[in-house]
Amino acid sequence: xxxxxxxxRTSMGLDSRKMAFWAFIGSxxxxxxxxxxxxxxxxxxSLVGPYPHEILNIPFTSFSTFDLLMSSLxxxxxxxxxxxxxxxxxxxxxxxxxxxxxxxxxxxxWEFSHFVHEGLGLTTNLFGSxxxxxxxxxxxxxxxxxxxxxxxxxxxxxxxxxPKNALTVExxxxxxxxxxxxxxxxxxxxYLIQ
Amino acid sequence: MSEQGTAHATTGTYLRIAAVLVMITLIEVGVFYVPAxxxxxxxxxxxxxxxxxxxxxxxxxxxxxxxxxxxxxxxGPLLLGIAVVVSLLFIFYGAVRLRTGS
Numbered sequence: 001x002x003x004x005x006x007x008x009r010t011s012m013g014l015d016s017r018k019m020a021f022w023a024f025i026g027s028x029x030x031x032x033x034x035x036x037x038x039x040x041x042x043x044x045x046s047l048v049g050p051y052p053h054e055i056l057n058i059p060f061t062s063f064s065t066f067d068l069l070m071s072s073l074x075x076x077x078x079x080x081x082x083x084x085x086x087x088x089x090x091x092x093x094x095x096x097x098x099x100x101x102x103x104x105x106x107x108x109x110w111e112f113s114h115f116v117h118e119g120l121g122l123t124t125n126l127f128g129s130x131x132x133x134x135x136x137x138x139x140x141x142x143x144x145x146x147x148x149x150x151x152x153x154x155x156x157x158x159x160x161x162x163p164k165n166a167l168t169v170e171x172x173x174x175x176x177x178x179x180x181x182x183x184x185x186x187x188x189x190x191y192l193i194q
Numbered sequence: 195m196s197e198q199g200t201a202h203a204t205t206g207t208y209l210r211i212a213a214v215l216v217m218i219t220l221i222e223v224g225v226f227y228v229p230a231x232x233x234x235x236x237x238x239x240x241x242x243x244x245x246x247x248x249x250x251x252x253x254x255x256x257x258x259x260x261x262x263x264x265x266x267x268x269x270g271p272l273l274l275g276i277a278v279v280v281s282l283l284f285i286f287y288g289a290v291r292l293r294t295g296s
Binding site for chain 2: 012014018019022023025026027029030032033034036037038040041058059062065066069070072073075076077079080083170173174177178180181184185187188189192193
């Protein structure tokens with residue numbers, strides 16, 4: 001198994017997995033850029049309610065934002081622990097990151113349920129369509145991230161994750177932090193700038 | 195040290211960055227509720243959001259300490275994405291102005 005953990009260097013001396021993952025994150029910028037554009041060009045164009053100012057809950061979403069920021073902190077602490085070989089701390093922080101991700105997803109589920117109860121469906125108006133597609137795509141990314149984190153945590157529990165796999169944890173962290181920065185933009189563009 | 199052989203930030207730095215991120219979020223929400231800021235709300239929120247974005251990318255995603263090529267791989271598409279957003283807004287609102295004559 002030892003050879004499987006060796007870094008795959010490119011001619012630039014960089015790890016090919018990390019380089020490929022940064023390129024993937026770059027492509028994700030374009031995906032979310034197009035979804036945010038769509039939300040913005042249809043902003044204020046809904047002919048029927050509910051409208052954003054009637055339905056968006058800023059205090060609740062602020063808590064979700066805080067939760068996701070803290071999950072990013074937990075993720076870097078998990079990576080730092082794995083890199084220095086402290087797997088007890090590494091397992092703890094990986095689990096904390098995944099749990100904070102689950103709290104965010106629970107909040108999004110509650111928010112969507114509440115909005116549907118208030119009469120805002122996917123096809124109710126332009127706000128509903130663009131809001132659900134944008135935040136739903138982000139939520140799908142968070143879901144993938146939580147599954148990924150829990151998979152790593154289980155690997156760590158089984159003793160299959162150690163300092164040699166630090167790059168795997170680092171790449172997971174890159175994905176998780178990207179999900180966080182996308183939410184930083186969504187929180188501002190969708191929730192605060194109404 | 196990462197597998198790339200580059201230094202990462204310390205735990206203390208990570209905690210300080212987290213504190214700054216939380217403070218900026220509190221300022222964002224505070225600004226949202228203060229009527230006096232309504233006139234400059236959009237630029238203020240965009241700047242605060244950009245600061246948070248940059249802090250996470252530089253310190254938590256380690257771009258500040260990593261190889262510059264990763265910055266290029268991320269920054270290039272990011273700038274392209276921002277250009278897409280701005281262009282579409284100009285095209286859409288330009289078309290609306292032409293249609294309404296305003």
